[in-house]
Amino acid sequence: SYELTQPLSVSVALGQTARITCEGKNIGSKNAHWYQQKPGQAPVLVIYRDNNRPSGIPERFSGSNSGNTATLTLSRAQAGDEADYYCQVWDSSTFVFGSGTKVTVL
């Protein structure tokens, strides 16, 4: 079965840029999607189809996907961006989620 690997944690200084990776075999040939989950809340879609932002998601969130790595980039990090982030792809009629990355804003 298809697997997605994310770093367990990423730290970023306030106002700086964080990059969260999601590795999977030839993930660049698939559409990658990203969710943000804050403590005690349901996940929220922040990027869909590699690099598209839903309405209401700040431009500070962006995405890319090529080769074996999809990346979520969080620019000008704010304290409110502290959360768990999950990548997800569609593979063989099933959803596959990454293991999740905890982002800490210092």
Place this chain on the structure above:
Amino acid sequence: QVQLVQSGAEVKRPGASVKVSCKASGYTFTTYAIHWVRQAPGQGLEWMGWVNAGNGDTTYSQKFQGRVTMTRDTSASTVYMELSSLRSEDTALYYCGRDPDEYLDPWGQGTLVTVSS
């Protein structure tokens, strides 16, 4: 606005079954599939399966095959997820989510299912 509202928390004994509902509003119910995802305490997201709200077709994760049943009631714009033969490891938050195009947006608020003797 598009919204998914789930049923309330459940406490079940090992071996029992639980049925969680997910009521959709703000869009044409039969146009989109609904997926179910669970999250054990302190753990990541685990995909369980999906139901085509239009024709009722289902696809389940192999892990839950034989134990999960997903159905829909078009008259009530509601999708159901029933999990049987519950064990302590099934204690988790269960989420539904609408599938616009192989991703989930929005998600329901989650339903806590606790399995305890």
